[in-house]
Structures are given as structure tokens and as C-alpha cells.
Amino acid sequence: MTLRLYDTRAQDLRDFVPLDPGNVTMYVCGPTVQSGPHIGHVRAALSFDLLRRWLAQRYGRVTFVRNVTDIDDKVLTNATESEPWWALAYRIEQEFTAAYAGIGILPPTYEPRATASIPQMQELISVLIDRGHAYPAADGSGDVYFDVRSWAAYGSLTHQSVDAMEAAEDADPRGKRTPQDFALWKGSKPDEPADATWASPWGAGRPGWHIECSAMAKRYLGAEFDIHGGGLDLRFPHHENELAQSTAAGDGFAQYWMHNGLVTVNGQKMSKSLGNFTLAADVLALRDPLVVRYALAAAHYRSSLDLSESSWDEAEAALGRISTFVARVRRSLPGAPDESRIGEVPDAFAAAMDDDLGVPQALAVLHDTVRRGNAAIDAAENDEAWDAFVQVDAMVRVLGLDGLMVSGGGDLAEHRTLDALVQTMIAQRAQARADKDWAAADRIRDAIAAAGITLEDSPAGTHWSIDG
Incomplete structure (x- = not known):
């Protein structure tokens, strides 16, 4: 099977061919740390976490870079006398990190802050000036x-002509040759903090927003890399400008451009400027993190996601069906799964994920497998049930829902070890009861109960499960 991804620049699905099959490289625009993350930010990060996990499943190694924009007009605006811009940026960065970790988003391979790459930005600007593309x-x-x-080639990412574009509003227009020209470096201003400026060949100042990502992507991934990702709202002007300045400097830059859809509220984009946002911390305070992850992943990454109370309820019910199956397997099935099958996802699941990261279709395969497994348990087809269990285990791990397996009693290795110990105690209890040694049988039962394990006697034998 061939992995196909939708490339924004090509406006079509493309076969994914990494520059180095042994190391897929990705750069995703991270947060501008001006204020805490809303649920739309978390959905964006989750989209690329799912892509990263699938790339790791297919290729093994993935080098994943997600930056932090810690110097920006908005960061300076939101700073106060009691909380300088750099302190605000650090605090908000921690809030983003906590929200990402809260729903199991893997930490990036590298997470550079813009303020740590100022020399690289100045070097790139100098190249652009020397080549006649900046002034x-x-x-x-x-x-x-x-x-x-x-x-x-300016405008090739979003397929616009310069004449049709709005003027760039990221700097004072008085020094521009053309209204659409955008800032690479911003000279210092009297009303800005002195510690928010750096020396440069053009005078003290700070970088423009767009040059930050171009410089950090090149520094950590090289002049050419596989995938550049971000939210749909970043296509223009941010990503258009990144592409222009990097390629004008002679770099190949990103081979594929991917953008996730936005979270909406009553059909309107969720944003801080509109005041219709829901903070990630508020959602995570009320909902199980696995429920939040499932609900945010359930729609295709390129589609808009309109969240409501029913979104969380549906996610909770879906997860309940999976965890109930996991618990049934561990409670009722004798033996153990075929270890050679561990980690192997069904072909239909792989086909869905290879089709532009079709998570909704992949979830349908997951639930079909759960139904098949439950039917196998009911029919006492133990091998079939174990096979379904192993596939469910592999799929939820790819999707980052492996907490379901832990809540069901730990991973497979832990389950087999614990099962061996408990089965020994069950056998000893059965022998004590056969010998009418009721005191010994009660002691074994009490020891098992004290460990938080419940025994269920049935005509088919005694099964165990972990309380809670």
C-alpha cells in the first residue's frame, strides 16, 4: 500500500515519498505563546501527532520539530509590568505543554524557541538581501x-496573484516598496522593552514572524525536508511567506504542505479574537483525557470540527465499547494471544490511514474488530477472540488511545505475568476447597481480594478481573 497525503500546494493527493525513508522529517508551526491554549490549538497539535504516529508505524524513525514563537507583537502586547514578555511566554508555553501532554500528544524531537535562533534568522535575511529579494x-x-x-513564485502555495492580495499589516508600511511586502526584521521602537531587541546589521530590533519558522526549520531539519504542517488559517500569509523567503534563499524547503481544519462554534472559527473559544484546561478539567482525544480525532483532520456536548458523550460511549471488550477478553479468555501478531494492524485499518490519514474510517475498522471479538467470545471461539484483541491493541496504540489497554489491566506482557500468578492462586484455592480446607480457601480468597482482584466463579471455571 502507498501512503497518500493531501498537499495544499498541489491541491491534490500525492504519493508520499520521503527524502530519506529511514528518517521522515516534519516541521509543524507551534503556538505563539501570548495566552493559554484553546481546544482548537489542541486539535491542531493532535492532527499532526496522529500523522507522526502513523509515519512511525510505516517508516520507523520520524524527526518531528514543533516551534514556540516566544517573541511576537502579541506577546509584547499581553506582557505587563509584573510579568515581562519573556516570563509570560514561558508561563504560557508550559500551559500548552500541559494541554498537549494531557491528551497524550507525544513531545517533539526538538521544540526550539524563536529567541534561541536569532543568528540563523539574521543569516537568512542577509542571504535574501544579497540575492536581491529583500531590502x-x-x-x-x-x-x-x-x-x-x-x-x-510568490503566491504559489495559496494560488494567488500579488495584485489580488491584501497589504501586509505586520509592520509600518512607510518603508515598503509594495504594500504586500512583509517584514523580515523589525527595527526597535521606543515603547517596546529594551530586552526584546537584538543587535543586527540593520540596527537593533527583532525578527518578523515568518522568518522565525524558515530559520528554525532549516536549522533543525536542513534546507529540505518532507512535511510542513499547521492550521488552515496559517496558509496565508504565514506559510506563503515562509515558502517564498526560504526558496528565494535557495533552499528546497518543504516537499509536502499539510493543513488541518479548524474547530468551529456554531459554524464560526474558534478564535481568541472572536471570543468564542473554549480553553483546553477547562475541557480537560471536566472530561477524561481519552474522551477529549477521541472526540478531537473522530473527524477527518482536514475537515472543520464543530464541537458540542454530544461530541464528548459520543466519544465516551465509543471508548466504553472498546474498554468493555478489553475487560471481557482479560476476564473470560484462557491462554494468551499469538505473540507473533502483536503490533499488527488489520489491512483495512492500514488502508484507511494510508488514504490521507483517514482516522474516521480507521475508527470504523476498530469498532468492527471489537464487534467481531465480542461475537467470538460469545461463541467460545477463543483464537478468534484473541486475534481481535491483538488487533484492537495495535490500533489503539497507533491512535494514541493505549490508555484503554492500561485501564483494562495493563499491557499484554503485564497481563500474562499477572495472569500466571493469579491462576496459580486460583488453582490453590480450588484444591483447598476440594480438600474441604475451608480456612485455607478463605485465606487465598482474602489475599486475592486484598490485591484488588475480583474472582468470578462460573460453570466454565473461575475468572478474575481488577477492581475498578
């Missing part, structure tokens, strides 16, 4: 702009 403002402000009309 310092003639007014002596210290600003440096990218000259969009100097680069014929």
Missing part, C-alpha cells in the same frame, strides 16, 4: 522587508 527600509527605521515582486 532594508530607506527611512532608517531598521526594518527589513521581503520584496514579493522580486520572486515570481
Whole structure:
């Protein structure tokens, strides 16, 4: 099977061919740490966590970079005398980290802060000036702009012409040659903190937003890498400008551009500026993290996701069906699964994930397998039931829902070890009862109960489960 991904630039599905099959490289635009994360931010990060996990399943090694924009107009605006911009940025960064970890999003291979790559940004700006694609403002402000009309391919990501674009509003327009030119370097201003500026060949100042990601992507992944990801709202101007400045500097940059759909509220984009957002911390305080992860993953990553109370309820019910099956297997099935099958996902699941990360279809395969497993248990077809269990185990791990397996009694190795010990005690209890040694049988029963294990006697034998 061939993995196919939707490439925003091509506006079509493309076969994914990594530059190095032994190390897939990804750069995803991380948060601008101006204020705490809302649930839309978490959905965006989850989309690329799912992609990363599937790439790891297919290729093994994935180098995943997600940046932190810790210097920006919005960060400076939200800072106060009691909490300087750098303290605010650090605090909010921790809130994002906690929200991501809360629903099992894997930490990136590298998570660079913009302020740690200022020399690389200045180097890239110098290259652009030398190549005739950027210019310092003639007014002596210290600003440096990218000259969009100097680069014929500008607009190729979003398929726009320069003349149809709005003016770039990321810097004072007085030093621009063309309204659409965007800032690479922003000269310092009297009302900004002195510690938010760095020396440069063009005067003291700080980087523009777009140059930050170009420089960090090159620093950590090289001049050319496989996938660049981010939210749909970043296509323009942010990603368009990244692509232009990096390729104008002579770098191959990203081979595939991927964008996740937005979370909406009553059909309107969730955003801080509109005031219709739900903070991730508030959701996680009320809902089980696995429920939140499932609900955010249930829609295709490119589609809009309109969340409501029913979204969480449906996710909770779906997870309940899976965990109930896991508990049934461990409570009722004798023996153990075929270890050679562990980690093997069904072909239909792999086909869904290979089709532009079709998580909704993959979840349908997961639930079909749960139903098949339950039917096998009912029919006492133990091998078939164990086979379904192993496949469910593999699928939930790929989807980052492996907490279901832990809540069902630990992973497979732990289950087999514990089962051996409990089965020995069950056999000893059965022998004591056969010998009418009721005191010994009661002691064994009490010891098992004290360990938090419940025994269930039935005509088919005694089965055990963990309380709670």
C-alpha cells in the first residue's frame, strides 16, 4: 500500500515519498505563546501527532520539530509590568505543554524557541538581501522587508496573484516598496522593552514572524525536508511567506504542505479574537483525557470540527465499547494471544490511514474488530477472540488511545505475568476447597481480594478481573 497525503500546494493527493525513508522529517508551526491554549490549538497539535504516529508505524524513525514563537507583537502586547514578555511566554508555553501532554500528544524531537535562533534568522535575511529579494527600509527605521515582486513564485502555495492580495499589516508600511511586502526584521521602537531587541546589521530590533519558522526549520531539519504542517488559517500569509523567503534563499524547503481544519462554534472559527473559544484546561478539567482525544480525532483532520456536548458523550460511549471488550477478553479468555501478531494492524485499518490519514474510517475498522471479538467470545471461539484483541491493541496504540489497554489491566506482557500468578492462586484455592480446607480457601480468597482482584466463579471455571 502507498501512503497518500493531501498537499495544499498541489491541491491534490500525492504519493508520499520521503527524502530519506529511514528518517521522515516534519516541521509543524507551534503556538505563539501570548495566552493559554484553546481546544482548537489542541486539535491542531493532535492532527499532526496522529500523522507522526502513523509515519512511525510505516517508516520507523520520524524527526518531528514543533516551534514556540516566544517573541511576537502579541506577546509584547499581553506582557505587563509584573510579568515581562519573556516570563509570560514561558508561563504560557508550559500551559500548552500541559494541554498537549494531557491528551497524550507525544513531545517533539526538538521544540526550539524563536529567541534561541536569532543568528540563523539574521543569516537568512542577509542571504535574501544579497540575492536581491529583500531590502532594508530607506527611512532608517531598521526594518527589513521581503520584496514579493522580486520572486515570481510568490503566491504559489495559496494560488494567488500579488495584485489580488491584501497589504501586509505586520509592520509600518512607510518603508515598503509594495504594500504586500512583509517584514523580515523589525527595527526597535521606543515603547517596546529594551530586552526584546537584538543587535543586527540593520540596527537593533527583532525578527518578523515568518522568518522565525524558515530559520528554525532549516536549522533543525536542513534546507529540505518532507512535511510542513499547521492550521488552515496559517496558509496565508504565514506559510506563503515562509515558502517564498526560504526558496528565494535557495533552499528546497518543504516537499509536502499539510493543513488541518479548524474547530468551529456554531459554524464560526474558534478564535481568541472572536471570543468564542473554549480553553483546553477547562475541557480537560471536566472530561477524561481519552474522551477529549477521541472526540478531537473522530473527524477527518482536514475537515472543520464543530464541537458540542454530544461530541464528548459520543466519544465516551465509543471508548466504553472498546474498554468493555478489553475487560471481557482479560476476564473470560484462557491462554494468551499469538505473540507473533502483536503490533499488527488489520489491512483495512492500514488502508484507511494510508488514504490521507483517514482516522474516521480507521475508527470504523476498530469498532468492527471489537464487534467481531465480542461475537467470538460469545461463541467460545477463543483464537478468534484473541486475534481481535491483538488487533484492537495495535490500533489503539497507533491512535494514541493505549490508555484503554492500561485501564483494562495493563499491557499484554503485564497481563500474562499477572495472569500466571493469579491462576496459580486460583488453582490453590480450588484444591483447598476440594480438600474441604475451608480456612485455607478463605485465606487465598482474602489475599486475592486484598490485591484488588475480583474472582468470578462460573460453570466454565473461575475468572478474575481488577477492581475498578
